[in-house]
Amino acid sequence: MSTQTTPVAAPTARPKRSLWGRLPVVHQLRQSVGLQRGMLVTGLVICGVFIVFAIFAPFIAPYGFAQLSEDGVRFGAQQPPSSAHPWGTTVGGYDVLSRVIWGTQTALLVIIAAVLFSIFIGVLLGLVSGYFGGWLDRVLVVIADAIYAFPSVLLAIVVAIVISGGESSLWGGILAASISIMVVFIPQYYRVIRAETVRIKSEAYVESAIVLGASNSRIMFRHVLRNATRSLPLIVTLNATEAILTLAALGFLGFGIEPTAAAEWGYDLSKALGDVTNGIWWTGLYPGLAIVFVVLGLMLVGESLNDLADPRLRGRRSVAQSSGTVSETSVVPGGSLTAGPGGLAGLENGAAPLVADNGQGFGVKP
Secondary structure (H helix, E strand, O other), X not given: OOOOOOOOOOOOOOOOOOOOOOOHHHHHHHHOOOHHHHHHHHHHHHHHHHHHHHHOHHXXXXXXXXXXXXXXXXXXOOOOOOOOOOOOEOOXXXXXXXXXXXXXXXXXXXXXHHHHHHHHHHHHHHHHHHHHOHHHHHHHHHHHHHHOOOOHHHHHHHHHHHHXXXXXXXXXXXXXXXXXXXXXHHHHHHHHHHHHHHHHOOOHHHHHHHHOOOOHHHHHHHHHXXXXXXXXXXHHHHHHHHXXXXXXXXXXXXXXXXXXXXXXXXXXXXXXXXXXXXXXXXXXXXXXXXXXHHHHHHHHHHHHHHHHOOHHHHOHHHHHHHHHHHHOOOOOOOOOOXXXXXXXXXXXXXXXXXOOOOOOOOOEOO
């Protein structure tokens, strides 16, 4: 008696995603659906426009950020919007449109300097502290908790005075704002990476690497770090908004960058306070809107990433598709059941039950 064996199909290999598809924001964009995708796309568009204006400010702005005249003719102070100055001029005689466009460059430089340095230091400290533990871990935790007691704006003012006496050049103001923001941001990255490192180092693959004799540096940077940085994109977007607001607060209080060194939205807002009572609205409206839109774009991206980081919210599409599939699934051979002319009431009143649709219409059992 011969036996026949049924060949088993080999499992198909899951296609590997490209490097572009594995990028943080691109990966979340593909996962997003509905309102999540709308928020994320809107935020990315606003942030993209902000970056484009910052990079190409010398080519987009009609005038320089400290330019007061053209062809020997001065612009004039507090001039209303016109063809020569679409957004008017400030009390100091600067073109408002040019100042707003050049201000994107200053804001982007502060974000890059503050966030990148704080990520590098905070991630490194969190990785070492969480992996080795001991007295170093306890000391760093106490220091991180103590830094939260210092208000970021007050710390920024102190650093600005120490570095440049409160009158900052371009790089002096960027350095002052970046250092003050960086000191506040480091504990946030430190605590997140430390908590993830403590969790990951007890995983089986980390213990296997230790048994195989892998060095501590290889385990930390190749196995632990790659799995501990998944929430960093969300924190980066939130910290970028705080960096812009801190820089604007410094300029508004008079501890920011001088107008002849760079354009800064907070400084322009402070100089526009006296114009409001005189009915001069254009000097303060546009710098304020620039801050609002940039912060709004970053917050939309951050909130979308926060939703996508929650598996319960991220899986709404799959749940909706599954529910639609299950509702049309039939356990009766021949097709799915649907309500007849009598509905459920007809069945409850003793009517004959419906049979499955076999391609020739519905009927009742004889």
